[in-house]
Amino acid sequence: MITRLSHLFLRTLRDDPADAEVPSHKLLVRAGYVRRIAPGVYSWLPLGLRVLRRVEQVVREEMNAIGAQEISLPALLPREPYETTNRWTEYGDGLFRLQDRKGADYLLGPTHEELFALTVKGEYSSYKDLPVTLYQIQTKYRDEERPRAGILRGREFIMKDSYSFDLDEDGLKASYNAHREAYQRIFNRLRVEYVIVAATSGAMGGSASEEFLADSPVGEDTYVVCRESGYAANVEAVVTPAAEPQPIEGLPAAVVHDTPNTPTIATLVDWANSAGISAQPVTAADTLKNIMVKLRHPDGKTELLGIGIPGDREVDDKRLGAAVEPAEVELLTEADFAANSFLVKGYIGPKALQANGVRYLVDPRIGTGTSWITGADEPGKHVVGLVAGRDFTPDGTIEAADVRDGDPSPDGRGVLVSARGIEIGHIFQLGNKYTDAFEVDVLGENGKPVRLTMGSYGVGVSRMVAVIAEQQHDEKGLRWPREVAPFDVHVVIANKDDSSREGGEQVAALLDTAGLEVVLDDRKASPGVKFKDSELIGVPLVVVVGRGWAEGKVEIRDRFTGESTEVPADSVVESVLAQVRGGR
Numbered sequence: 140m141i142t143r144l145s146h147l148f149l150r151t152l153r154d155d156p157a158d159a160e161v162p163s164h165k166l167l168v169r170a171g172y173v174r175r176i177a178p179g180v181y182s183w184l185p186l187g188l189r190v191l192r193r194v195e196q197v198v199r200e201e202m203n204a205i206g207a208q209e210i211s212l213p214a215l216l217p218r219e220p221y222e223t224t225n226r227w228t229e230y231g232d233g234l235f236r237l238q239d240r241k242g243a244d245y246l247l248g249p250t251h252e253e254l255f256a257l258t259v260k261g262e263y264s265s266y267k268d269l270p271v272t273l274y275q276i277q278t279k280y281r282d283e284e285r286p287r288a289g290i291l292r293g294r295e296f297i298m299k300d301s302y303s304f305d306l307d308e309d310g311l312k313a314s315y316n317a318h319r320e321a322y323q324r325i326f327n328r329l330r331v332e333y334v335i336v337a338a339t340s341g342a343m344g345g346s347a348s349e350e351f352l353a354d355s356p357v358g359e360d361t362y363v364v365c366r367e368s369g370y371a372a373n374v375e376a377v378v379t380p381a382a383e384p385q386p387i388e389g390l391p392a393a394v395v396h397d398t399p400n401t402p403t404i405a406t407l408v409d410w411a412n413s414a415g416i417s418a419q420p421v422t423a424a425d426t427l428k429n430i431m432v433k434l435r436h437p438d439g440k441t442e443l444l445g446i447g448i449p450g451d452r453e454v455d456d457k458r459l460g461a462a463v464e465p466a467e468v469e470l471l472t473e474a475d476f477a478a479n480s481f482l483v484k485g486y487i488g489p490k491a492l493q494a495n496g497v498r499y500l501v502d503p504r505i506g507t508g509t510s511w512i513t514g515a516d517e518p519g520k521h522v523v524g525l526v527a528g529r530d531f532t533p534d535g536t537i538e539a540a541d542v543r544d545g546d547p548s549p550d551g552r553g554v555l556v557s558a559r560g561i562e563i564g565h566i567f568q569l570g571n572k573y574t575d576a577f578e579v580d581v582l583g584e585n586g587k588p589v590r591l592t593m594g595s596y597g598v599g600v601s602r603m604v605a606v607i608a609e610q611q612h613d614e615k616g617l618r619w620p621r622e623v624a625p626f627d628v629h630v631v632i633a634n635k636d637d638s639s640r641e642g643g644e645q646v647a648a649l650l651d652t653a654g655l656e657v658v659l660d661d662r663k664a665s666p667g668v669k670f671k672d673s674e675l676i677g678v679p680l681v682v683v684v685g686r687g688w689a690e691g692k693v694e695i696r697d698r699f700t701g702e703s704t705e706v707p708a709d710s711v712v713e714s715v716l717a718q719v720r721g722g723r
């Protein structure tokens with residue numbers, strides 16, 4: 140069927156929406172693909188829905204190809220299963236909770252591990268039934284703190300979520316790898332530039348997990364890559380190579396100095412250099428900075444924690460957050476300082492922390508035998524030559540310091556540089572977390588029950604539409620890869636005379652008969668307006684039927700390369716088909 144622009148429910152906009160900051164958001168709104176209803180809640184108009192459905196289809200085909208079976212669970216869910224796993228509480232403000240008329244608690248599903256575990260438990264009872272992978276392409280709800288960039292971070296969004304169930308660890312690994320490969324095929328078909336990074340486990344619990352991040356300057360995830368080795372990781376997952384223990388013997392004793400007015404690292408370094416405490420110039424990297432935080436544990440208890448990092452580094456809040464999970468980080472209040480008088484602001488040292496039973500964790504660079512300039516726990520005093528493993532013994536290490544360009548790669552094969560990305564997929568070996576919670580067992584080969592092991596795997600389907608738009612647009616508009624374009628070909632009638640109009644109709648009919656999805660711009664608008672709209676809408680091939688028609692010629696424009704070729708009217712179908720097959 141030919142879609143006519145004279146009839147299509149579409150109004151393109153000349154101006155960017157006021158609330159849009161990133162290109163995909165601006166263009167998807169301007170080109171009439173989506174419309175905002177509320178923060179993070181969007182409607183899909185015909186063009187947008189076509190692209191969304193095509194992304195879904197690619198995902199569906201690749202999931203089916205690894206033997207996953209599609210089902211569909213409700214978005215409206217009872218509280219109990221989420222109570223069983225404690226996620227009713229753990230999910231915090233991110234969960235949409237509601238009540239029915241009888242006062243029973245419900246939620247709108249943010250992800251469905253609980254329900255899939257229960258679904259498998261309900262149907263399967265023998266080892267012979269396993270393994271099984273189920274998936275859905277379904278609407279999720281999360282009350283995101285900062286819905287952003289249109290459909291990129293919605294509060295209502297579409298996810299493909301799948302869940303594998305296996306009898307043992309090897310089975311889980313095989314399911315995980317099958318998903319990993321399926322995801323690579325999906326993102327390659329969608330022409331997305333991405334990396335796979337080791338992730339931290341997040342609120343899901345469990346072990347091995349990787350994220351797929353699409354390269355994008357507007358991404359919210361910072362990751363690091365080692366160009367030499369190909370290592371890539373989330374900043375949260377970067378493991379700092381631990382310092383080799385250094386000999387302590389012969390190191391000078393620690394000495395406390397008066398260092399008036401040196402509450403910051405910069406003032407301390409100035410003091411150290413003017414006091415001439417060392418033959419070499421002292422830098423911030425020679426100082427040990429101690430940061431106090433308060434941890435709130437899941438049971439509601441709070442704990443003071445001291446963190447020691449080299450003075451030339453900052454604490455990275457995300458890394459710190461990931462390192463202390465499931466506890467949450469809070470800042471100390473004036474009341475906390477008042478209640479713990481051994482904390483001398485600007486002059487906190489390891490000694491007072493350890494003397495007062497405060498847990499003290501240090502950056503892995505602060506290894507045994509390293510010597511530091513740090514606070515002496517008295518106003519205006521610092522200690523020089525405080526040696527780890529001799530003068531203080533940390534309670535362990537913590538990955539809280541920021542990761543910098545030029546830091547050594549954990550694989551020892553080069554240096555790290557940072558880049559930004561948008562999370563498009565996540566694969567996860569959950570293990571027994573959910574199958575334990577719901578006692579998902581089957582009868583094993585030897586007649587004994589076997590607890591199943593589970594994986595969960597997500598792709599942001601609606602987000603993908605924005606990600607593709609983000610990676611593939613130019614200053615004129617959208618530029619869809621063929622696999623997800625709303626149409627295969629966009630025919631523009633570029634002249635008002637009857638011959639061009641008839642020509643356009645004929646060309647559209649021929650392309651349609653050849654099995655292509657055709658949109659025909661048969662509006663009474665000027666050619667200029669039509670060309671602009673065709674560029675904004677971003678169908679990969681545009682066929683222009685205009686004045687040349689009388690001489691038997693039409694023009695084919697490639698939206699990707701910008702190239703334009705004139706072809707004989709009677710070979711237009713052949714030429715278009717050749718480009719559709721050969722093109723991106």
Ligand code: ATP
Nearest residue numbers: 283291292293296298562563564565597598599602
């Ligand atoms: P993010 O860090 O971006 O919030 P997440 O870690 O919460 O993602 P998962 O829970 O693993 O994401 O969900 C699986 C996939 O669903 C993600 O990889 C992402 O592509 C997509 N997704 C997650 N949250 C949203 C959202 N608010 N809007 C659109 N897509 C989302």
Ligand code: MG
Nearest residue numbers: 233281283292
């Ligand atoms: Mg999230």
